[in-house]
C-alpha cells in the first residue's frame with residue numbers, strides 16, 4: 001500500500017493492517033519461534049486455558065478460537081473435546097494457511113484412531129472487530145496472544161460478548177503490561193533476549209521488536225478485566241500463570 005493510500009485510512013485500520021501483514025510474513029516460522037522463545041511453555045499455557053474453557057460446557061460445544069493463527073489452540077480444543085466444533089478465526093491468511101497444513105499432517109497421524117480433526121476445526125478469515133457470526137453463535141471462545149494486537153479492544157471485546165451465548169465462557173491467554181516492571185522478564189528477557197531469538201528463528205527483526213513494545217503499550221491484567229466487565233461479562237477471573245506471571249489467563253462469562 002502506498003503512503004498516500006495509508007493516509008486515507010483511519011488510525012485503527014492502519015494499525016490492524018500493519019499487524020496483519022506482520023503475521024502473514026512470519027507465518028512459516030511462527031511455531032518454531034514460539035517453541036524457542038517460551039521453551040515449550042506456551043503449549044502448557046494453552047492446555048491450562050482450554051481446560052478452564054471446556055469445564056462444564058457440555059459434550060459438543062460450539063467454540064470460537066479468535067486469532068487462531070497456526071491452529072495450535074483450535075487443534076488442542078478438538079483433541080480434548082471430541083464432540084466440539086471449532087471455528088478458527090484469524091485475519092492473517094498466511095497464518096491460517098500454515099495451520100491448514102498442520103491440520104492435514106495431524107489428520108494423517110490420527111487417521112487410524114478415527115479422530116477427525118479436519119472435520120471439526122474450521123479455519124475462517126475473520127476480523128475480531130466485526131465477527132461474521134450471529135449473536136450467541138458460540139458456547140465459548142478461546143483466544144491466545146491475540147487481544148494485545150487488537151486495534152480497538154473495547155469494540156472487539158463487545159464483539160466477543162455478542163457472539164458468545166449468555167452463560168457461555170471465554171478464556172483469554174495474554175501477556176499483559178506488568179503493574180511493575182521486573183528486571184529479568186521485562187527489562188532483560190522480553191526487551192533484549194526475545195527480539196534476538198525471534199529474529200534468529202524467523203529472520204524478521206521488526207516483528208519481534210513489536211512483541212515487547214506491544215506488551216509495554218498494552219493494558220494491565222486488571223485493566224483488561226475491567227474492560228471485559230464494561231463489555232458485558234459479569235464474572236471475570238484474571239490470574240497470572242507460571243512462571244511468575246509472565247503470561248496470564250482471564251476467564252469470563
Ligand SMILES: C[S@@+](CC[C@H](N)C(=O)[O-])C[C@H]1O[C@@H](n2cnc3c(N)ncnc32)[C@H](O)[C@@H]1O
Pocket residue numbers: 016019020023066067068069070071072073089090091092095126127128129143144145146149150151
Ligand atoms: C501471536 S498470534 C497467536 C496465534 C495463536 N492464537 C497462538 O496461540 O499461537 C496472534 C494472532 O492474532 C491474529 N489477529 C490479530 N489481530 C486480529 C484481528 N483483528 N482479527 C483476527 N485476528 C487477529 C494475528 O493474525 C495472529 O495470527
